[in-house]
Amino acid sequence: MSRKIVQNYYKIVYFCLLLAVFLPLIFYRNTFSPFHFTKNLLFRVLVETLFVFWLVLAWADKRYRPRLNLLFWLVNAWFLSYLITSVLGVDWSRSFWGTLERMGGFILQLHLWLYLIILISVFKTKEQWFSLLRLSIVASFLCSLYALAQKANLGFVLGGGRERVFGTVGNPALFAGYTLFNFFWALYFILKRDARDKWRKFFVGVAVLQFVTILLTAVRGAIIALLFGLVLLGILYIFLQRGKKTKIVILGAIAPIVILSSALYLARGSDAVRGNEFLRRVTDISLQTETIQTRLTTWHIALKAAASRPVFGWGPENFSVAFAQYFDPVFFKSFGSETFWDRAHNVFLDILTAQGIFGLAVYFCLLGGVFFSLYKIFREGDDEARWLGAVLLVILLVYHIHTFFIFDVFSTDLMLIIFLGMVYFIYAKFTGREPETKEPEMSPPKPRKFVLVGGLFIVFILFFVLAVAPFKTNYLGTRAVVADWQHQHEQVIGYYQRSLESGAFPAYEIRHKLAGYAFSVASAQKLSQGEIIKTLDLAISETQKNIDQHPKDYLPYLYLGRVLNYKARYNNQAVLQARDNLQKALALNPAYPRIYYELGQNYILQGDYQNALKIFQEALNLNQKVAISYWYVAATYARLGDYQQAAKYVLLAQERGYEFNQKEEATQAVVIFNEIKETAKVAEFSQKVATLDPTAQNYASLAVALKQNGQYQEAILAAQKAAEIDPGFAREAQIFISQTKPLVGSQ
Known part of the structure; x- marks a missing residue:
């Protein structure tokens, strides 16, 4: 293979590596999970394409192969641990594909791992790495501009008019995590000795904008991480710099941050702070805060779940299964409560629950390898290396402060991969561990064309399997929802059928949306009986597929039980089928009141009011603060003819804030109180x-x-x-x- 061809392949790989940093900006509003889904699909295609060209490039020229060191092996060990725990988890399919909401799973980890391997194999000079970082900062700058547009509620943006911004990442906390990486990269270039004036001015502007948008997220963990990182970076800069004037300037910058932050916290109970929604939120870090209370409860559930599967965990992406098994009824306050958690919202507990002690130990080894590499940089590197090492250390600590209360998605995962690549590079480069081959070491040429053509053919197939099919499933699912808004029943069914015909990811979520549509159709009673039954049967058939694929997930059983409860109005045999599925859901989530409600309704359909009353009482006992549980008990007592007890529970429901906003409920209450005068x-x-x-x-x-x-x-x-x-x-x-x-x- 000629040097010219090698250079062309190199340019393709290099361009694709740089292009990846702009993917966090991509979203497509006509999909479910618009801020995560499209990014991931494009990343898959990008990585698979550059992998083929890199494979040929590395085969032809040994300079483009990774140098083996401690960090390289630790990263591989982490990836291997993810694979092992995925296979040994409770639901390998979800561990592999991830979920529509987060778009994680082994498929993402595989592509991130490949991206990192190619990155450290191809990027051999600091200018190459700095180009990557600069472009990432530019992408973050554009993302922050979009966040400002959201705050200004400009008509063209998605997510405008809200109190908290989230840019193109889709969630304030996740956007803050992504921005934190780039904010500290920008600070590195601002304080870098040989920074060009034009770049420095640009990065100053970017850093100011990023600082503002992080504050606008009002994410307490991110703001604490931001302030901690600024103070620590300032201290490290003072120790690494020799000039007194510079040290004084940095001290002058640190002091106001410390003083102002402390003053705001000490004044958190004042009218001025409490009267400002932003200040009230960011200074409210008491353990009694509702958000922190839910985090603590979730962590407690995570620990119990981890204790039940301590070695290899439940498998990545299976936290929702563990959460359901150890569900705390305190999460359920009424319909619409946040009762589905797919993350522990703590990086260490997420790993412990998903990958067990095995995975957490590997993660700590990887962290140890990073700290060791940074230590070697400080000890053996030159001034430039030590300053970059200081920034890397701060980013590592800031990242873990932030993720102590949240989790990662693609945008933050990509930043973490670039961070690991930087640590690998600076450790190898500035400690003299990265030899460079002056001339290309060419390999025999014959197999390479076959590898390239064959590889691109495989990528073409994967493009349809891993990108086109999922996109079609998702997009057509959204068209079904839009058709529902327009009350076009035939189109709704047609879109759902086309969406689900391949069974491709993310069919799981689309099937449940179909079931939800079937509920609304059966409840509204606006279609003919034949159309209603046909819709219910389609939902039953599709939801059963979710049970077949995810037998340890309670949610498909609950959905199927609900659909069959509606079907029981037309076919008595469906009553027992519904009950069987609801009882299976209850076995997988024994403390979720919603399942009890559906099971109670199932007994009512059969006229078994005594068992219905027993079930509703059990639901009430799970969490006696839930108003609707009292109403279900009251309504069942009324069916039994005990109006005194029915009236008692209506009053208890009212005391707990139940508003009787359904005409049928208010009418039934009239009957109850009429009976007792x-x-x-x-x-x-x-x-x-x-x-x-x-x-x-x-x-x-x-x-x-x-x-x-x-x-x-x-x-x-x-x-x-x-x-x-x-x-x-x-x-x-x-x-x-x-x-x-x-x-x-x-x-």
Whole structure:
């Protein structure tokens, strides 16, 4: 192979490596998980393409092969531990593919590992690495500009008008983590001795913008990490610099940060701080804070889960399975509560739960290797190496402070990979461990064309398997949702069928969205019975596939149980099928009240009110602060004819904030209190019914209830409202009013 061809291959690989840093900017709004999905698909294609060219390049020229050192082997050990624990976990399929929400899994780790191997094999000079870092800073700059556009609520941005910004990363905490890396890279170039003036001015502007956008995320962990990193970097800079003036300037910059941060924290209880939403949030780091309480509860669950599978863990991406098994009912407050957690929100507990002691030990070894490399840099490197080593040390500590309360996604994973590559390079380069081959060491040429063509053919196939098929599944799923908004049932079903025909990732999530659509169709009763049954049957068939693929996940059983509960209205045999699936869901998540509710409804469908009452009582006992549990108990007592007990639990539900915002519930409450002659409550809930469904009949009923409760003037107004809504009620209303008016004076 000629040198010219080698150089062309090198340019392709080099360009692809640089191009990767712009992927955090990419998103496509017409997909589910728009800020994670497209980035990952493009990264897969990019890495697979450059891998083929790099393979031929490394075969032809030994200069483009990785040099083996401690860090190289530790990175490989970490990747191997991820593979082993994925295979040995409770759901290898999810460990391999990841989830739509996070887009992680072995498939991402494999591509990140390949990217790192190619990166350290091809980038041999500091200028190459600095070019990569500069471009990453530029990408981060654009991401921060987008965050400002979100804050300004500009019409063209996705996610505008919110209190907290998230750029193109999709989540304030994840955006802050991504920006932290680039902020400290920018500081490195600002304080670097030989920095060009034009670059320095640009990086100063970028750093200021990044600092502001990190604050605008209002992520406490990120802000603490940011301030800690600034102070530590300033201290290290003072020790590494020789000039007194520079040290004074740095001290002058550190002091206000420390003083202002301390003053704000000490004044956290003042009206000035409490009255400002941003200051109130960032200074509220008490253990009693709701966010911190949920973190602590999640960590407790993670520790219990890790103790049950201590060696190899539950497998990467399977935290949701572990979380369900040890679910704490405190998370459930009502429908819509955040009861599904797929991360422990702590980097160490995430690893411990997913990969066990084995994986955590390998991770600590990798950390030890990084610290050892940085130590060698400080000990053996020149001034430039030591300064870069200082920045790397700060980034490492800042990263772990931030991820002590959060997790990684592709954008932060990519930054971490670049960080590891930098540590590898600077350790090898500045300690004299990276020999350079002056002339290309050429290998026999014959097999290379076959390797290139064959490799590109494989990449072409993988492009369809790992990118096109998932994109089609995701995109068509979103079209089904849009068609649902437009009430186009046939199109909804068509899109879902086309989306799921290949069964490609992320079919799991799309199937559950189909099940959700089936719930709404069956509940609304606006289609023909045949169409409703057809929709339910499709949802049943697809949801069963999720159970077959993920038998230890409670969620598909719950979805299938709910669909079958609806199907039971048309086919009695579905009652027992639903119960079987709901009981399986309960075995996998024994403390989740929502499953009990569905199981209770299942018994009601069969007319078994005693068992339904027992199930609802069990749900109530799980968390006695949940208002809706009291209502379910009340409604079941009413079915049993025990209206005194029913009324008692209605009042308990009200005490806990239940608002009876469904007309059917308020109507049932009217019946309950009517049976025990509680006229005040009958009037109260009749008013609720009329407000929710303002028909003439409901206002007429309200007028009667108010009159029975002695509220004569209000009763007259309700009767007048009934006649106003429907003139057909005018005669009866006039009679009612004439009979009620004489009583007004006695009210």
